[in-house]
Amino acid sequence: MSLLKVNNLKVYFPVKHGLFSRVKAHVKAVDGVSLHIEPGETLGLVGESGCGKTTLGRSIIRLIEPTSGTVEFDGEQITELSGGELRSSRRKFQMIFQDPYSSLNPRMTVGQIIGEAIDIHHLAANSVAKEARVQELLKAVGLDPIYAQRYPHEFSGGQRQRIGIARALAVEPKLIVCDEPVSALDVSVQAQIINLLKDLQVQKGLAYLFIAHDLAVVEHISQRVMVMYLGKVVELADSQKVCREPKHPYSQALISAVPVVDPDSKRQRIILPGDVPSPIDPPTGCVFHPRCPVAEARCKVESPALREITPGHWAACHLAK
Amino acid sequence: MGQFLIKRVLHMIPILLGVSLLTFLLLDLTPGDYFTALENNPQITKERLDQLRAKWHLDESWYVQYGYWIKNLWFANGKLGDLKSQWNKEADGRVWRVIKHAVMPDFGDSLQYKQPSSQLITLRLWNTFMLSLMAMILAWGIALPLGIWAAVKKDSWVDRSCSGIAFLGLSIPEILLGLLALMFAYSTGWFPIGGVESDMYYGVDEWSIPRLMDRFHHLLLPAAVLAASSLAGLMRQMRSNLLDTLRAEYVTTARAKGLGEGWVIYKHALRNAINPLLTIFGYSLAHLLSGAFIVENVMSWPGLGRLTLEALQQQDYPLVVAAVLMATALLMAGNFVADLLLAWSDPRIRLEK
Numbered sequence: 001m002s003l004l005k006v007n008n009l010k011v012y013f014p015v016k017h018g019l020f021s022r023v024k025a026h027v028k029a030v031d032g033v034s035l036h037i038e039p040g041e042t043l044g045l046v047g048e049s050g051c052g053k054t055t056l057g058r059s060i061i062r063l064i065e066p067t068s069g070t071v072e073f074d075g076e077q078i079t080e081l082s083g084g085e086l087r088s089s090r091r092k093f094q095m096i097f098q099d100p101y102s103s104l105n106p107r108m109t110v111g112q113i114i115g116e117a118i119d120i121h122h123l124a125a126n127s128v129a130k131e132a133r134v135q136e137l138l139k140a141v142g143l144d145p146i147y148a149q150r151y152p153h154e155f156s157g158g159q160r161q162r163i164g165i166a167r168a169l170a171v172e173p174k175l176i177v178c179d180e181p182v183s184a185l186d187v188s189v190q191a192q193i194i195n196l197l198k199d200l201q202v203q204k205g206l207a208y209l210f211i212a213h214d215l216a217v218v219e220h221i222s223q224r225v226m227v228m229y230l231g232k233v234v235e236l237a238d239s240q241k242v243c244r245e246p247k248h249p250y251s252q253a254l255i256s257a258v259p260v261v262d263p264d265s266k267r268q269r270i271i272l273p274g275d276v277p278s279p280i281d282p283p284t285g286c287v288f289h290p291r292c293p294v295a296e297a298r299c300k301v302e303s304p305a306l307r308e309i310t311p312g313h314w315a316a317c318h319l320a321k
Numbered sequence: 322m323g324q325f326l327i328k329r330v331l332h333m334i335p336i337l338l339g340v341s342l343l344t345f346l347l348l349d350l351t352p353g354d355y356f357t358a359l360e361n362n363p364q365i366t367k368e369r370l371d372q373l374r375a376k377w378h379l380d381e382s383w384y385v386q387y388g389y390w391i392k393n394l395w396f397a398n399g400k401l402g403d404l405k406s407q408w409n410k411e412a413d414g415r416v417w418r419v420i421k422h423a424v425m426p427d428f429g430d431s432l433q434y435k436q437p438s439s440q441l442i443t444l445r446l447w448n449t450f451m452l453s454l455m456a457m458i459l460a461w462g463i464a465l466p467l468g469i470w471a472a473v474k475k476d477s478w479v480d481r482s483c484s485g486i487a488f489l490g491l492s493i494p495e496i497l498l499g500l501l502a503l504m505f506a507y508s509t510g511w512f513p514i515g516g517v518e519s520d521m522y523y524g525v526d527e528w529s530i531p532r533l534m535d536r537f538h539h540l541l542l543p544a545a546v547l548a549a550s551s552l553a554g555l556m557r558q559m560r561s562n563l564l565d566t567l568r569a570e571y572v573t574t575a576r577a578k579g580l581g582e583g584w585v586i587y588k589h590a591l592r593n594a595i596n597p598l599l600t601i602f603g604y605s606l607a608h609l610l611s612g613a614f615i616v617e618n619v620m621s622w623p624g625l626g627r628l629t630l631e632a633l634q635q636q637d638y639p640l641v642v643a644a645v646l647m648a649t650a651l652l653m654a655g656n657f658v659a660d661l662l663l664a665w666s667d668p669r670i671r672l673e674k
Contacts, residue, residue, distance in 0.1 A: 094578075
């Protein structure tokens with residue numbers, strides 16, 4: 001059974017204007033996304049800025065309220081939980097944030113930041129047990145337990161991200177939504193954090209929803225990869241398949257843009273014309289058609305469904321074979 | 322910490338010296354002096370006026386006057402005799418009394434009241450302090466909860482009406498508000514007009530309950546007027562600071578941990594939003610004192626502001642200088658308190674060793 005099942009999730013943000021805040025339009029940040037994650041699996045989520053990956057990640061764990069659709073986690077309908085039930089369920093799904101600088105409260109020591117989560121869910125019998133647990137967590141993410149007494153501003157970006165990971169691990173979750181956890185870090189530190197996440201996954205059987213815009217990183221850590229464009233899923237398959245033989249023209253362009261360490265590479269880059277259209281008023285038919293190099297007449301009218309092109313390889317394109 | 326404190330107190334000395342020097346210069350730039358008004362009195366001869374001016378060194382240039390003033394702070398003529406008489410007065414605690422007299426600076430006698438300036442100021446200071454304190458309690462006590470409420474319920478009717486109140490409070494000048502308050506007090510008869518207490522309590526025990534109640538009754542309206550202007554600004558500041566921190570990622574982190582919304586706001590958002598307000602707190606002490614000049618005059622509150630203004634009009638220089646120094650010291654003390662509060666509340670701000 002899947003750990004997480006998301007069905008037709010939509011997140012629309014109202015755009016308000018004028019004196020009486022009338023709702024003029026909606027930003028369709030996430031527009032009908034379905035996915036599932038198995039226990040211990042990593043699903044990579046890629047797409048360019050503004051395509052709705054962060055919104056999707058946050059709405060799955062209800063840090064943003066979804067407009068419609070259902071999220072089922074471990075047999076429980078998260079979308080139907082009330083405030084109190086949701087808070088106690090948060091123990092099972094956690095999040096690691098993109099910016100290790102702004103995601104830690106500057107007024108709390110590392111010990112307090114990690115300990116707070118333990119307190120909320122009553123995971124330690126007393127303060128001694130709590131402190132021991134905090135130290136154990138710091139050790140697990142490769143930090144000196146002495147650091148519990150220090151404040152976040154005393155650490156480097158990589159160390160802070162480790163603190164963020166320890167914080168997420170404190171409540172022993174089954175799923176962690178990693179929202180671009182390495183994009184704010186130096187390249188040399190990125191690999192350390194990625195490998196730490198991989199090690200922790202093996203040790204604790206964690207499942208990740210790994211959001212990134214760096215395809216190389218996603219390919220390295222994920223079993224399956226999902227590509228998003230303008231709030232919709234355009235391709236979903238094993239990470240090898242997406243990266244080696246992408247079926248959707250948008251994925252193909254994305255893959256071709258990954259730099260290759262080979263000066264003699266004769267690889268052809270696909271340059272997409274224009275910019276990403278506004279999610280307030282997305283194009284008709286296939287949302288990608290205005291920029292698609294192979295678009296046909298029907299792409300303008302008919303919205304392509306996500307279909308299984310080859311076994312286990314899904315793409316939302318009329319022309320994919 | 323002790324070292325830091327001493328350092329801060331020592332820093333105050335050059336500032337106070339500079340302020341006193343500037344006050345002397347500015348007083349010199351105004352035409353005439355305290356005795357100009359007596360020139361038209363036919364009963365006072367020119368010679369007598371010259372004598373009086375010479376006695377107060379008003380015939381000298383301003384920097385010489387300043388020199389005399391500085392010297393008289395601790396080494397006035399006849400100070401030794403004064404100390405001797407203190408020594409001979411009473412056997413009990415004479416050492417302590419003499420030390421106190423030797424160390425306490427003497428700001429000179431007021432020309433119009435013929436009393437030590439410091440004595441006059443201490444009398445009035447208490448009134449101003451009570452007024453400022455009450456105004457501050459009112460302003461902060463109302464502004465912070467309203468600002469928090471407005472931020473948490475952003476764009477609701479609460480937020481909108483708070484914005485309206487703030488707009489009104491910011492745009493009505495203090496003088497007009499003071500006059501309106503007087504009109505209100507007169508037409509309703511709910512509040513006394515002017516003064517710190519009713520005449521009937523003259524001579525009654527200072528700390529008797531009815532007298533204190535009467536003082537409070539007198540205090541309420543001027544304090545409300547004084548509070549009104551800072552209230553609006555504070556409320557807006559609180560709202561915008563809290564909105565900023567509510568958008569911060571660590572607030573989302575706290576929600577993701579499963580913390581209840583009330584705790585998220587209090588522990589994570591509010592405690593970070595309060596920082597800029599602590600700085601304002603120090604400055605608002607100064608603002609309340611300067612604002613008190615207007616309110617005290619319009620509403621006849623016998624405080625430091627009114628005393629200073631009267632002294633300025635009379636060119637009673639010892640009193641003016643002493644009052645200005647007092648206000649400066651209060652302002653610096655306010656900033657100092659703000660610094661301490663900031664260091665206490667924010668671990669990132671460490672006081673220099």
